[in-house]
Amino acid sequence: MAGFFKRLVEGLTKTRGNFTDKVNDLVAAAPEVDDDFFDELTDILILADVGVRAAEEIIASLRVRVTREKVRDANVAKDMFKQVLYEKMNIPRPALQWPMVMLVVGVNGVGKTTTVGKLALRFKEIGRSVVLAAADTFRAAADEQLAVWAKRADVPVIMQSMGSDPAAVVFDAVQSAKARNTDLLIVDTAGRLHNKKNLMDELHKIRRVIDREYPQATVRSMLIIDATTGQNGLAQAKMFKEAAEINGIILTKLDGTAKGGIAVAIQSELNLPVWYIGVGEGIDDLQAFDAREFVDALF
Helix, strand or coil, rough: CHHHHHHHHHHHHHHHHHHHHHHHHHHHHCCCCCHHHHHHHHHHHHCCCHHHHHHHHHHHHHHHHHHHHHCCCCCHHHHHHHHHHHHHHCCCCCCCCCEEEEEEECCCCCCHHHHHHHHHHHHHHHCHHHEEEEECCCCCCHHHHHHHHHHHHHHCECCCCCCCCHHHHHHHHHHHHHHHCCCCCEEEEEECCCHHHHHHHHHHHHHHHHHHHHHCCCEEEEEEHHHHHHHHHHHHHHHHHHHHHEEEECCCCCCCCCCCCCCHHHHHHCCCCCCEEEECCCCCHHHEEEEHHHHHHHH
């Protein structure tokens, strides 16, 4: 785990330059905590893509604590600020229950299929049996890409020809998972749907198949968001949350962005926990999200 923390620290380098360094400069320059201090801290949060609403909520919480404790020292306020950030991001995740179906959703280009492969490896390494379903039947080569990951993870993958009905693929995958007594079925879904109604209809159809054919399974819908897209990623999350029941977020490409504050915005504005974060291209660079580690790495 220490190795991943090191990668997390390295992965948040750009965000630290855009966020933490500015906080440190503000603390160093502030003679004492006053309205200007809070205003500047709000601006820093917004520029790091934490979002206006989340930034205002965080600063409001900080003001209450600073006032209650009669804090004037900016360094003490900074420690309080870190604690507020941690509490804002520490949304509990429900326990994993087996058998489970994990629906992986998100727009094309966010690293969905790669993340499915990494999840398969992750669960295989902790002794869980896994089956993959190639239900992104609209994107050319999506199934071949998933097949490569399935081979690397040494897990079966269920697929049909391009253009097939995704729900039919999921039906086959559910039968396979049941026959094999599999712990986890991970479904790679289409990201290229023309509007919210299409998206909703497709996901609802898939969900109906799972609920009907596999009632004993726990279903978790995980939304993949590319951290480099910042507030656009938040807009995507809102759309998907309206279109389907989303249980959690997987945040990819944190190592490529100065906008790591989007992790705060997503959890704050949508009240959805981040389950996993990706800080690199390596197989082991997808790890369970830990709010305390994230804030520590940020600072």
